[in-house]
Amino acid sequence: MIKFDRVTKRYADGTIAVDGLSLEVPTGEITVFVGPSGCGKTTSLRMINRMIDATEGQILLDGVDVKSIDPPTLRRGIGYVIQQAGLFPHRKIVDNVATVPHLLGWDRKKARDRAMELLERVGLDLKMADRYPFQLSGGQQQRVGVARALAADPPVLLMDEPFSAVDPIVRTSLQEELLRLQAELNKTIVFVTHDIDEAIKLGDRVAVLRVGGHLAQLADPPTLLARPADDFVREFLGRDRGIRRLSFISDEGLRLRADLTVPASAEVSSVRDTAEDWLAVVDGADRPLGWAAVKDLPESGTVADVPLAPYGTFVRGRDSLRGALDAALLSPSGSAIAVDEDGRVAGVATREALDEALGKVAGGVGA
Ligand SMILES: Nc1ncnc2c1ncn2[C@@H]1O[C@H](COP(=O)(O)OP(=O)(O)OP(=O)(O)O)[C@@H](O)[C@H]1O
Secondary structure, three states, rough: OOOEEEEEEEEOOOOOHHHHHEEEEEEOOEEEEEEEOOOOOHHHHHOOOOOOOEEEEEEEOEEEEEOOOOOOHHHHHHEEEEEEOOOOOOOOOHHHHHHHHOOOOOOOOHHHHHHHHHHHHHHOHHHHHHHHHOOOOOHHHHHHHHHHOOOOOOOEEEEEOOOOOHHHHHHHHHHHHHHHHHHHHOOOOEEEEEOOHHHHHHHEEEEEEOOOOOOEEEOOOHHHHHHHOOOOHHHHOOOOOHHHHHHOOEEEOOOOOOOOOOOOOOEEEHHOOOOOOOEEEOOOOOOEEEEEEEHHHOOOHHHOOOEEEEOEEEEEOOEHOOOOHHHHHHOOOOOEEOOOOOOOOEEOOOHHHHHHHHHHHHHHHOO
C-alpha cells in the first residue's frame, strides 16, 4: 500500500503544487489522480518514486518512508510510464524492454526472452521487436512503454497520462488492454489523467484534485458519479453524469417479459389479436430478427413476410442499465431485446420496465 500522509510540495519559487495531501492507494488496485491542469497530479505521482521530493509530510510504501530508500533501489520496485512512451530512440524495441532486466544483471538471452514475452502480453506483434521506436505508431510505442515498465515485474506502476497522445480509438484499446493486464497482474497502479472518462473507466478509486493540490474527493466511480462531494467535483464530472452512472448499474433489476417474442415461422393469424403494439421476431435459433408492428401485420401468411423495424440488444447479466437503455433507443418500439451470451433472446425490457429500473436508480441518489 502507498500512503500519503499530509504531503506538501513547495517548489523553489514558492509555488505550492501539493498541499497537505493525505490518501491511501490500496495494493493491487488502480487509483487514478484526476483534475484540471496544474492541480498537482504529476508532482504527486513523482513524489512516490522520488523524482521529486516532498517538502513536508511522508509517503509510505508498505509502511516505509520512501525518503529512507535510496532512489535507484526504490525505482527498481516501481515501473514508470509516461506520455509519448519515452523510449530510447536508438535502441530496438526488444532492447528498450530488455534494458531493465539487463541492468538487474540478467543474461542477454534471459532478458530478451522476458522482453519478447512482455511485448506479446501487451498485445504487440512480435515483428515489431527488431524495429526502432520511430518505426512504430504512437499507440504501439505506448504499448512498448507499458511492457518496459513491467519488465522487472515491479509491484507498483506509476502511469502519467500514458494514453493522452494517441487518437480516441487507439486510446480505448490501450485502456482495455491495461484492464485486461491488470486482471492478470494485480499491480498497485497510480494513474494520472486529466480526462474524467478515462478516470472513471480505469479507476477502482478516483482521487479528484483541485488546483493548489487539494484533494476534493476520493471515491469509487459509482459513488463519485452518484454523490459528488461539492460543486467543483460536480462540474468536473460534467453534464452527463446521470447517464454515465448507468454504466455502473447492473441490468439485473430490469424486469423482462417473455411473452413479446414471436417466431418468424408463426402464422400471422396467431398473433393478430394481441394487445401489444410491437413483437420481437426471432429466428429458429431464437436469435432476434427485428420488431414487427402489430398494426401493420398483413391479413395472412407468416411473420417472416412482415417488414421488420430495427432493434437493439443488450446481454443479460453482463451489460449495464446504460446498455439496455441504449438498446431501447435504437428501436422505434422503445423496448430493448435482452440476449444471452450466445445471442439468443432472453426476453424484452419494455419502456415500462426501463422506466421502473431508472426510477429506482434516481431514488438511490443521495440515499
Ligand atoms: N519545477 C517547478 N517549479 C515551480 N513550479 C512548478 C514546477 N513544476 C510544477 N510546478 C507547478 O506546480 C503546479 C502543479 O504542477 P503539476 O505538473 O504537478 O500539475 P498537473 O496537475 O500534473 O498538471 P498538468 O495536467 O497540466 O500536467 C503547477 O502550478 C505548476 O506550474
